[in-house]
Amino acid sequence: MARAALGRALVASGGTVLAIGGATMLVSTVSMGVARAVVMEKKKKLAVSCEVCKGRAKLLCDVCAGECAVKYHPFQTLALNARTPYCVCAMCGGTGDQTCLNCLGEGVTYPS
Incomplete structure (x- = not known):
């Protein structure tokens, strides 16, 4: 019984780490895209x-x-x-x- 509980805990913690990592990647990708668009818009004005x-x-x-x-x-x-x-x-x-x-x-x- 203790092994089953340990297995569930490991699976749950692995899923949590995976979800947090995916969310972090998504947020950073979106923010870098917005930053790139802002920089390119400013560069176009100076070109x-x-x-x-x-x-x-x-x-x-x-x-x-x-x-x-x-x-x-x-x-x-x-x-x-x-x-x-x-x-x-x-x-x-x-x-x-x-x-x-x-x-x-x-x-x-x-x-x-």
């Missing part, structure tokens, strides 16, 4: 267009210059013909543009 990308959030790829491919041969000295194969640009992934590092792709910056 100015990025001077580097002119608000486009993207720049022309520095490596391929927007061509999306680069000439590449792993063993240039062993090439049998003069034709150099092309491969997809590793920097931009074949898109021809890169994310602006000044505004991190947002198109706007915030004065400090």
Whole structure:
């Protein structure tokens, strides 16, 4: 009988801890979401267009210059013909543009 009572007590305490933990997680998630929304709203009021990308959030790829491919041969000295194969640009992934590092792709910056 004592073992059954101990088992019920452990199950009840475990359920209580689980419920309190879940409630704490829910409250903190909601409060962090509200805080993030408030901060983003204030940032939007201060935002100015990025001077580097002119608000486009993207720049022309520095490596391929927007061509999306680069000439590449792993063993240039062993090439049998003069034709150099092309491969997809590793920097931009074949898109021809890169994310602006000044505004991190947002198109706007915030004065400090």
